[in-house]
Structures are given as C-alpha cells and as structure tokens.
Amino acid sequence: MRGPILLATMLIVALTALPVRAVVSVSIFGPGSQQFPIAIVPPKGDAALGQEFARVLSRDLELSGYFRVLDPRTFTEDPQTAGVTADTIDFAGWAAIGAQQLVKGTIESGAGTITLEVRMFDVAERRDVADSGRRLQGSRADLPRMAHRYADQLLAVLTGERGPFDSKIALTSTRGGRLKDVYVYTFDMATPARLTNERSITIAPAWRPDQRGVLFASYREHLPRLFEVDVASRGVVQFSNDSKTYLGGVWSPDGTQVLATREDDGNSDIELLDRWGNVTKRLTDHWAIDVSPAWAPDGQRFVFCSSRSGSPQIYTMPIAASEPVRVSRIGTYNTSPAWSPKGDLIAWATRTGNTFQIVVAGADGSHPRTITGAGSNEDPSWAPDGRYLVFSSSRGGGRTLWLTDRDGRTQKQLTPDGGDDTSPAWSSRSE
Amino acid sequence: MLALCALVALGGACRKKGPSPNENVGESGMGEENLGRGSGSLDRAREGLAPGEGGPLQDVHFDYDSDDLDETARGVLDQNVQWLRDNPRARAELEGHCDSRGTIEYNVALGARRAKAVKDYLTGQGLAGERLSTISYGKELPLCHEETEECWARNRRVHSVVGGQ
Numbered sequence: 001m002r003g004p005i006l007l008a009t010m011l012i013v014a015l016t017a018l019p020v021r022a023v024v025s026v027s028i029f030g031p032g033s034q035q036f037p038i039a040i041v042p043p044k045g046d047a048a049l050g051q052e053f054a055r056v057l058s059r060d061l062e063l064s065g066y067f068r069v070l071d072p073r074t075f076t077e078d079p080q081t082a083g084v085t086a087d088t089i090d091f092a093g094w095a096a097i098g099a100q101q102l103v104k105g106t107i108e109s110g111a112g113t114i115t116l117e118v119r120m121f122d123v124a125e126r127r128d129v130a131d132s133g134r135r136l137q138g139s140r141a142d143l144p145r146m147a148h149r150y151a152d153q154l155l156a157v158l159t160g161e162r163g164p165f166d167s168k169i170a171l172t173s174t175r176g177g178r179l180k181d182v183y184v185y186t187f188d189m190a191t192p193a194r195l196t197n198e199r200s201i202t203i204a205p206a207w208r209p210d211q212r213g214v215l216f217a218s219y220r221e222h223l224p225r226l227f228e229v230d231v232a233s234r235g236v237v238q239f240s241n242d243s244k245t246y247l248g249g250v251w252s253p254d255g256t257q258v259l260a261t262r263e264d265d266g267n268s269d270i271e272l273l274d275r276w277g278n279v280t281k282r283l284t285d286h287w288a289i290d291v292s293p294a295w296a297p298d299g300q301r302f303v304f305c306s307s308r309s310g311s312p313q314i315y316t317m318p319i320a321a322s323e324p325v326r327v328s329r330i331g332t333y334n335t336s337p338a339w340s341p342k343g344d345l346i347a348w349a350t351r352t353g354n355t356f357q358i359v360v361a362g363a364d365g366s367h368p369r370t371i372t373g374a375g376s377n378e379d380p381s382w383a384p385d386g387r388y389l390v391f392s393s394s395r396g397g398g399r400t401l402w403l404t405d406r407d408g409r410t411q412k413q414l415t416p417d418g419g420d421d422t423s424p425a426w427s428s429r430s431e
Numbered sequence: 432m433l434a435l436c437a438l439v440a441l442g443g444a445c446r447k448k449g450p451s452p453n454e455n456v457g458e459s460g461m462g463e464e465n466l467g468r469g470s471g472s473l474d475r476a477r478e479g480l481a482p483g484e485g486g487p488l489q490d491v492h493f494d495y496d497s498d499d500l501d502e503t504a505r506g507v508l509d510q511n512v513q514w515l516r517d518n519p520r521a522r523a524e525l526e527g528h529c530d531s532r533g534t535i536e537y538n539v540a541l542g543a544r545r546a547k548a549v550k551d552y553l554t555g556q557g558l559a560g561e562r563l564s565t566i567s568y569g570k571e572l573p574l575c576h577e578e579t580e581e582c583w584a585r586n587r588r589v590h591s592v593v594g595g596q
Contacts, residue, residue, distance in 0.1 A: 172535075179476055179477065180571065199477055200473065200477075201473060201568070201571045201572075203535050203536060203539065203569075203571070204535070204536055219473055219568075222566070223566060224539070247536050247539045247540060248536050261536060261540070263539070263540060263543050263567070265547060266543050266544050266546065266547025266548070266550075266565065267543075267544070267547075268540040268543065289537065289540040289541060289544065290540075291534075291536045291537050291539075291540045292534065292536045292537065305534075305537060307496075311496070312496070312533070312537060333496070333533065335533060335534045335537050336534040336536070336537075349534065351532070351533070354532060354578065356532070356533075378534055379534065379535075422535060423535060
C-alpha cells in the first residue's frame, strides 16, 4: 500500500498560468451524453513508466464517461520520436485517425524520482487546452496516483469539477475462497487487495476521513463488534466495547464521532459514539429494525434504514433531534442509504420483484429516479465529487463492483468476475 | 439488576431499559461464554464446512422479511422444548439466518430478531434463559446459493447449535 509519507512527497504543478477555460459547460453536459474521442500517447522517455501512466489515465477517462479512448494500435507515430509540443505535433495525422483531444508529454526517472510533464491538446485548434498542463513528481510507487491526479484535472478542465479517481474504495470480499475480509481497491488495480485476515465474517467497512484506517464489524470474537484496521500496517484494534454487539459504524466527516448500529437483545438501534468507541447518545430507540446510518456532509444530520413503518424505508434525522422523517415514499423495501458529499442527493437500494436497484433522490426524497436495471444492484456509495457512485452488482453472475454516474447513463464494471465483492465505501479524495 | 444481567449474559447482551447515554465497560466479563463456539455455523465455515442444518433441535423457518413464528414453526419449537426438557444439561445457541435478498446489515438485524423470537418462545414454554444464547449471521452463511423460492425459504431459518451435554 502507498502510505501517507509517499503521498506527502507527490508534487503537482500547473504548467501554464492561463485562465481556466472549460471546454464545455457542465450544465449542458454529463457523463455518457457525449464522448470525446481522445488519444492518450505514452509520455516520451522511460517507455515502461510511460506505458503504465497511459494505461491508468486511459482507464480513468474511459470510466468517466466523458471520453472514448482511442485504441493505441491505430496510432501512426512512434511516441519515442514524435514531437510533444504544439509546433511539432502532427495534428493533421491525429485528426485523420479521429482524435479530437490528444494527451502528450515526457516522463523521466532518476534517483528514485519520476518527473512527468503532460498536456492535453485540442486537435482542431492545434494548441494545448488551458489549464491542462501539469508537471507531476513523485516516487515510482506514486505513478498510478499521478495518472489519477491528472485524470481528475482533465475532468476539472472539461467540466469545472475535479474527477474522483485519486481515491480508494474499501469493500468486503471473499476473493481467494476466503471468508469475508476487508479489501481495498484503487482504479489502477486489476483486483482488490486484501487488508484484513480475520478468519471470520467482516461487514460494513467505512473509511476514517484521513484514509489511514477502515472501521468494520467482525465476528472474530463471536458476536460482532467494531474494529479498525490500519491501512499502512494492517494492524487491527478493537473499537467498540466488549459487552456490546455492533453491526457497523461510520466516521463523521470531521473524524470525531461514529454513527453505529447497535444490536441488543434482538433489537437494533442507532447510537452515536465518540472517537474512542464510547456511547455518547442513543439516536434511535424503537422496537423496529434501525440500521445502516450514513452521515450528511454537514455532520449535523444522518440518513438510515428503519422498518418502523412495517417495511424497510429510508429516514433522515438531525443528530440533535429525536424523531426521524421518512424520505422514501415509493417501494416496499428501501435500504442502504448514502448521502451525497454535495449534500443535495441521497441514494439507496430499492426492491423491485426479486432484485434490488439503485435509486437517486433529493435529500428530502423528492424526484426519486431508478438508475440501474440489469441484475440486482445494492450498496450505493458516493464518489467524493458527488457525480459518480460505486455499487455492488450481480449482473455478471457473482457480485462485482460497478461504477455509474448519478444519472445512470454510463455504467462500467470495476472489479473483475470471480469475487463476491460487496459493501463498497468510496473514500474522500486523497490529499 | 446485576443478577438479571448475569442471567442474560449468555445471550450476549444485557438489556437496558430506555436510553442509556453513559454506558461504559463496567460489565466486562459478561457475555464471554458463548454456547455456539466450536460447533456453530461460522466455526464450520472456518473449517470449510457448510453451515449446520437440523440436528437434535430442528430448524424453524420464516416468511420473507419476517420474524413471526407461524403454526408450523411453533410446532417444531414445541418438539425442541421437549428435547431440551429431556436433556436438562444441554444448552443451545440460536442462530438467526436470512435469505440473500436485502442488504447485509439489515439482514443481520433481521436474523437477530428471528433468534430473539425463538428464544422468547422457548423461555415462554418454561425453559431457563441461561440455557439459551443468540447470534445472527444475517445472509452471510447460507445453506444454498440458488436464487429460487425453495432456496430462499431454506435459508430463512433459526438453527440451534447444541452444547453443554
């Protein structure tokens, strides 16, 4: 894993001081509605590193739904000899193979440091796009993150909003034929990497906001309790008290409190815990099932699932209040809510027949839209930009993680078949 | 109150009345003895075995998203009560399980309600609560994996793991 020390050494510098000029307005343009044909040329210099940068950047841009990445086998020039500046690039040649945008640059490695300079060019205008030039510097291990950072920057140039790809997804999985452990996935990985070795069942992984730990519930001591795994050392410490049973917990956006699902004598309610795992407030006290709390980004409200109406439905409640307000109005079974980091939307899973589908609605439940249809889809988790969601889907047979934009226009498989990948939790942006 | 807690401790929880904002770890030491340890469905999974089904105490089954005990379930439990009376040193851990539909956390909560419903029925028939503990595995340890009515029905169960004989 890349630890916080490496993160601190990564450097990103804008290469131009021109004012930002977005290619299109975000209001008339969403992922999947129009796709720019883009050629991503491996940066000139260290060929192997250049190939890896191009591979990771290509996947991010493909996943974003804004781009159609052209097949490198159609490129007609040698990236190691062709020009990388506006006055030396063969724009007519790139136009001939259908490229509207072109990413080019240089990559050098020495003394354990990689230095990368890249720009995006507009083929028709024969010039580089404003604010697309970046110099990135870091260690060899930082190379995938440099590609993610650059992908996020290109989305900022294009849409005015940074992309979400320099981030991580925690999940539970049975990959390797194991019992369910906590895994972590980044967008450059072929398969998720295992974090815990519980020899037990783990459920409900959730990031600490500083991304150094993942909180989860584990049956390692028989009845489930909360534990936290340190991402760098993989050490696991118990978080909740010995005498209590917890089904999951989520850190507040400021990292000072935890919303947790407590099971006591057959009944589950939502509790507020301090950073050491001690109960500070019982937020719900109802005979029905109350589970799956998620914070609003302001840290003042939360959303959860309750069966108090006779069927599982979605409710929101201020931390300071005592009575929840129901926000799901359609469907007989609504569960696993997630509040957008922008605050304006809530996603959840709704039962339709014998499958579940992802719903996105206003934070008050208004204008609910079902954005998935194929297979059974559960556990939505928002990207840090509030534009995309990750969810678990059965559409490939076993459960895998999928990415969608919030309108459901572009849906792409993230993790490969062969693992029972569930409960994805998308981190905030890496800093 | 402490004595009552000690009785319920085998169930893994000490019920408190109403909101309890200042709970602490003063009850540590309780809930340490778990009847299912060693032969429960998770222990079996660790050994690569399928979850337990049947045994001296029969499984009881539930409707979707329900913890209600129907007539069939009560009939099964009456037989289980008789077996536990005939074997007074036996104890049981009641495992709540669910079918694959619905989210993981919700199903763990639902399985806990199913196990509690069975425990309440057994103690209502006069069995001592300290002979019974509960745990929920939600949909994590299914007996079968098909997405069919038959398989779902088989997975919606409380399985009893017998120990202490």
